Amino acid sequence: MDQDAIAEMFSAYGSIHLKRMFSGYGLYSEGVCFCMVLRGGEFYFKVDETSAPRFEAEGCKPFSYSQRRSGKVVTVMSFWQMPERLYDDPDELADWTRQAVAVAQRLQAKKPKRKKKGVTREPVKKAAHRKSAKPRKTAKQKPTKATKKKRAARR
Secondary structure, three states, X not given: OOHHHXXXXXXXXXXXXXEEEOOEEEEEEOOEEEEEEOOOOOEEEEOOOOOXXXXXXXXXXXXXXXXXXXXXXXXXXXXXXXXXXXXXXXXXXXXXXHHHHHHHHHHHHHOOOOOOXXXXXXXXXXXXXXXXXXXXXOOOOOOOHHHHHHHHHHO
């Protein structure tokens, strides 16, 4: 299924954004990923413990895949297959989409905020009595080959 067909399918809901993900797409709305679309055209909505029973009642299954090397089947309980009947009912699909977006927003709000690297660091202060900010060698550090050559050249 191409990007235009996917966008048209969700037109009753409103604006969505598609991003490449694995072998398909991730569908985004309001800053969260609410659905995965696989290469074969299967749609998997984001779910939590409150919305999973709705999918179970429809006879849907959670997303699963086989690991290449071990062949072990991994089941991802946070994404469940979209009911088949929603492919032909845009208004009902919009309702399910609103629920999936709400679930994705709740789950994202629960996640702790990541600290950005480099933002929390304090600037390095230079020592007033030294010309450079090079660290002094301690007794435990051995001189490098370059330092030994410099010393030999001075002699």
